[in-house]
Amino acid sequence: MRLDKFLKVSRLIKRRTVANEACDAGRVSVNGKPAKASQEVKVGDLLEIALGNRTVRAEITDIQETTKKEDAKELVRYLQAGEPAAQD
DSSP states (O other): OBHHHHHHHTTSSSOHHHHHHHHHTTOEEETTEEOOTTOBOOTTOEEEEEETTEEEEEEEOOOOSOOOGGGGGGGEEEEEEEEEOOOO
16 A cells, blocks of 8 residues: 555544645655655554654554544554754
8 A cells, every 4th residue: 555545544634635745855764764655655664754843753553545543543653753953
């Protein structure tokens, strides 16, 4: 599944266009490498997303084309959330 679609389906980012913009700006990495929105992701990949002044780290545990809001949290396992993002 494409990274931008996964971010939307898992509710890590609310809209797919916002996910695209975050990827284009270099705020999303997969397995420690900056990722494009079109990158394919799979179960076990580690995501790092810089949102404002916070960084969210999560591992992909499942991939589904669509999901209900209450089931979306089962698609990822949060490793760390809420830490200030690294300043360049």
